Each structure stands twice: as C-alpha cells, then as structure tokens.
Amino acid sequence: xxxxxxxxxxxxxxxxxxxxxxxxxxxxxxxxxxxxxxxxxxxxxxxxxxxxxxxxxxxxxxxxxxxxxxxxxxxxxxxxxxxxxxxxxxxxxxxxxxxxxxxxxxxxxxxxxxxxxxxxxxxxxxxxxxxxxxxxxxxxxxxxxxxxxxxxxxxxxxxxxxxxxxxxxxxxxxxxxxxxxxxxxxxxxxxxxxxxxxxxxxxxxxxxxxxxxxxxxxxxxxxxxxxxxxxx
Numbered sequence: 001x002x003x004x005x006x007x008x009x010x011x012x013x014x015x016x017x018x019x020x021x022x023x024x025x026x027x028x029x030x031x032x033x034x035x036x037x038x039x040x041x042x043x044x045x046x047x048x049x050x051x052x053x054x055x056x057x058x059x060x061x062x063x064x065x066x067x068x069x070x071x072x073x074x075x076x077x078x079x080x081x082x083x084x085x086x087x088x089x090x091x092x093x094x095x096x097x098x099x100x101x102x103x104x105x106x107x108x109x110x111x112x113x114x115x116x117x118x119x120x121x122x123x124x125x126x127x128x129x130x131x132x133x134x135x136x137x138x139x140x141x142x143x144x145x146x147x148x149x150x151x152x153x154x155x156x157x158x159x160x161x162x163x164x165x166x167x168x169x170x171x172x173x174x175x176x177x178x179x180x181x182x183x184x185x186x187x188x189x190x191x192x193x194x195x196x197x198x199x200x201x202x203x204x205x206x207x208x209x210x211x212x213x214x215x216x217x218x219x220x221x222x223x224x225x226x227x228x229x230x231x232x
Contacts (some may be wrong), residue, residue, distance in 0.1 A: 003075035008033045009054055011047040045154070049141050060131045067127040068096070068174035077130045080168045087135055088155075088163040091128040093173035095226075105229035106171045107222075113166075115159035118152075119197070120214035122222060124165060126151045128173045135163050153196040160201075190216070 010023045012035060020035065027033040036054055038047055048062065059078055063069060073091065081089055092108040109123025118124075140157045159165060193215060197208040 001069065001074045002072050003078060006032060006074060007055070007057060009036060009051045010034070011036045011038050011051045013038045013047055048154075052136055052141060055133070058133055060133055060136065062129055063127045066176040066178060068176065069127070070172045070174070073172040074130075076170060076172060077168055081130065081132070084166075086166045087132045088158055088165045089130050089168055090124045090165060091168045091170055091172040093125050093128050093175050094171050096174050096176045098177055102174060103226075103230050104232070105226050107175075107226060108169055108171075109165075109167045111167050111169070112164055113159065114164050115156060118156060118159055118165065119203075119211040121218050122152070122215065123167075124151070124155050125173065125175050127175065129155075131158070131163075135161065137161060152193055153200055156196070156201060 010019075010033070012019055012023070014037075020037075023033065023035045027035060034054065036050060038050055040046075052060065059081065061074065061077070077089060077091060080086065090109060092106050094106055095103040097103070107123070107125070110117070110121060113121060113124075135158050140154070140161075155165060194208070194212055197203045197212060198205070203211070
C-alpha cells in the first residue's frame with residue numbers, strides 16, 4: 001500500500017495450513033503485523049469482532065483472506081474520509097473469477113445510503129469498507145459477534161446509529177469468486193437477511209416483508225446489470 005501508517009491484524013481460527021507460520025515470519029520483520037489466535041472460532045463475524053477489540057487505529061478497514069486491495073486503496077480512502085469528514089465509506093470493486101481473470105464491469109453502490117435506504121439495497125462488499133472507530137459501539141460488537149457472517153447486518157446496525165454509508169466511486173478492491181455453489185450461497189444469504197430483519201433489527205412482519213421484497217429486486221437487477229456490462 002502507498003499509505004504506510006497502518007497496522008495489520010490477522011485473526012486465525014485454528015487454520016490447518018501455513019497461515020500462522022507465514023504471519024509470524026512477516027510480523028518478525030514488520031511489527032505493524034499482528035497475529036491474534038482465535039481458538040473458539042465462530043465464523044467471520046466473530047473473528048472480525050475479536051480483531052476490532054485489538055485495533056489501535058482511528059480508521060478501521062476489513063479485508064477477507066481471498067480478496068485484494070489495489071495499492072492506493074488505503075491512501076485514497078483515508079484522504080476521502082478526512083477531506084469530507086465521513087465516518088463510514090466503501091469503494092467500488094471488480095470481481096476475479098476462478099480462472100484468475102478480472103471482470104471488465106465495475107460494481108458500484110449508491111453514493112449515499114441511510115439505514116432505511118439500505119434495508120432495500122445492496123452494493124457494499126466487506127473488503128471495500130473503511131470506518132472511523134467511533135462507529136463501532138458495544139451494541140454493534142455484541143450483536144455482530146453473534147451473527148454468522150452476514151455483513152449486511154453489520155452495516156445496517158452502524159447506519160441505524162446515524163452513520164450513513166458513503167461511496168468512494170473508484171474500483172479499489174478485487175472480490176475473488178470462490179469455487180462453490182453460487183445458488184446455495186445466494187439462498188443462504190437471502191435466508192440470513194430475512195432472519196436479520198426480523199430477529200436482529202426487530203422489524204415488524206409488514207416492514208420486513210416490504211423491504212425484503214425490494215432487496216430481492218435490487219439484487220436481481222444488480223446481477224443482471226453486472227452480466228450485461230461484463231459482456232460488452
């Protein structure tokens with residue numbers, strides 16, 4: 001990264017590969033890199049919450065283990081947030097397919113997203129996000145720590161506190177597609193969204209159903225738009 005005032009926190013959930021050895025070797029060469037062992041691994045959300053309790057910086061960014069940042073990602077995003085006094089931002093991104101090719105199409109979210117708007121929208125990918133630490137309340141940590149990997153709930157809880165999500169419309173992140181069943185993943189995400197609306201956000205059945213229907217339409221339209229753009 002062109003931005004050098006960073007710390008990297010790697011949360012390891014008893015991985016069986018060489019992750020621990022590799023991270024330890026890097027941390028011996030660069031003390032900005034820290035390894036946090038997580039023997040009670042309960043999924044990405046719990047690991048994220050654990051990492052946040054160890055973070056020292058004013059800005060928090062997330063990156064999943066299989067995604068990529070462009071070299072200026074941190075630099076551009078920190079500058080954007082400081083210049084405009086934003087608290088919650090995300091970037092555009094591209095997809096990397098299983099054959100290692102990168103999509104021509106850029107995936108972008110709406111310029112500004114409130115809690116009520118994002119109940120019926122999508123467009124924020126975990127590895128594109130940067131937050132000021134003030135956004136992370138004890139309630140958010142506790143709730144997300146119990147949620148099994150549904151990023152949408154995380155963003156909605158933060159927006160509900162009054163922090164709108166603002167887009168930096170530059171493709172600074174690469175989302176790597178994994179080789180598993182897309183249809184199964186989509187179905188699981190949809191079930192989790194409904195569960196979040198009813199059980200975590202405590203929306204009434206009518207409000208949850210209305211926003212859930214619009215969310216499904218938005219997902220379908222975004223997917224169609226991506227396929228059309230990428231085929232041109």
